[in-house]
Amino acid sequence: xxxxxxxxxxxxxxxxxxxxxxxxxxxxxxxxxxxxxxxxxxxxxxxxxxxxxxxxxxxxxxxxxxxxxxxxxxxxxxxxxxxxxxxxx
Numbered sequence: 001x002x003x004x005x006x007x008x009x010x011x012x013x014x015x016x017x018x019x020x021x022x023x024x025x026x027x028x029x030x031x032x033x034x035x036x037x038x039x040x041x042x043x044x045x046x047x048x049x050x051x052x053x054x055x056x057x058x059x060x061x062x063x064x065x066x067x068x069x070x071x072x073x074x075x076x077x078x079x080x081x082x083x084x085x086x087x088x089x
Contacts, residue, residue: 035085053083 004012038044043063047056060082064072072079 035087037089038083038086040089048088056088057082 038047040048047059050056057080061079062068063070064079064082077085
């Protein structure tokens with residue numbers, strides 16, 4: 001015989017199902033990704049070919065640093081993890 005009585009098993013199964021439904025609803029209501037991907041253009045194509053993210057990220061501030069041709073806005077998140085948000089596709 002099992003160590004748990006039938007009503008306890010039923011309650012645990014119901015709790016598990018409710019938790020799973022809650023997690024599913026939470027994930028379905030998550031906002032869509034709004035961060036732009038790494039562009040496929042002449043400037044960025046060399047970064048798509050690099051194997052490691054850290055290898056590619058070391059060059060981002062060459063163009064996106066302060067006083068460069070395409071500086072990041074002041075409220076931009078950490079500037080050392082570019083490919084964490086801007087995915088290579």
